[in-house]
Amino acid sequence: MAKTKAAGSVPNKHLYSRLSYLHQAATFLGSQVGNTHHFESESPAADQSRLQLARHLLTDLRATSLKSQIRLSPAMKHTICKFCDTLLIEGETSTSIVENKSKHGKKPWADVLVIKCNACHGVKRFPVQAQRQKRRPQREQAPEDTRKPTTIKQPGLSDEKVDVTMNDG
Ligand SMILES: [Zn+2]
Numbered sequence: 679m680a681k682t683k684a685a686g687s688v689p690n691k692h693l694y695s696r697l698s699y700l701h702q703a704a705t706f707l708g709s710q711v712g713n714t715h716h717f718e719s720e721s722p723a724a725d726q727s728r729l730q731l732a733r734h735l736l737t738d739l740r741a742t743s744l745k746s747q748i749r750l751s752p753a754m755k756h757t758i759c760k761f762c763d764t765l766l767i768e769g770e771t772s773t774s775i776v777e778n779k780s781k782h783g784k785k786p787w788a789d790v791l792v793i794k795c796n797a798c799h800g801v802k803r804f805p806v807q808a809q810r811q812k813r814r815p816q817r818e819q820a821p822e823d824t825r826k827p828t829t830i831k832q833p834g835l836s837d838e839k840v841d842v843t844m845n846d847g
Pocket of ligand 1: 797
């Protein structure tokens with residue numbers, strides 16, 4: 679008897695369940711870090727083994743996502759160190775600062791949230807103000823094609839936001 683697919687069913691549902699379960703398990707373990715006083719027998723070493731287990735789960739999560747080609751949601755990705763798979767917990771396993779590398783910090787839209795992993799010291803950077811670029815298939819055709827030839831570019835007016843990513847100093 680051939681399996682019939684129910685209409686509207688999600689393909690690879692078990693993989694989504696797996697990804698979700700792994701992430702929930704890891705964040706649950708992470709939420710227990712610092713709560714070591716439930717039981718008198720618990721020591722700070724228990725936190726370390728929780729974080730180690732969480733990392734193990736997240737390594738598995740990443741492998742599952744890569745193999746199944748299922749993208750993790752940005753929110754999920756933001757909680758995982760991309761270098762060592764540590765669960766990033768603000769103030770616990772990670773520290774975050776806002777830096778602004780524009781000249782004298784004069785450009786408020788150049789604010790970048792920098793999250794540093796305390797395990798491997800890798801950093802993730804998130805522009806705070808700049809709009810996210812769309813994924814390639816969703817991008818429009820290059821605007822030059824549709825632009826009227828009579829339009830004169832005025833530097834420093836509408837294009838000011840462009841240099842957010844190019845500004846080095
Ligand atoms: Zn790390």
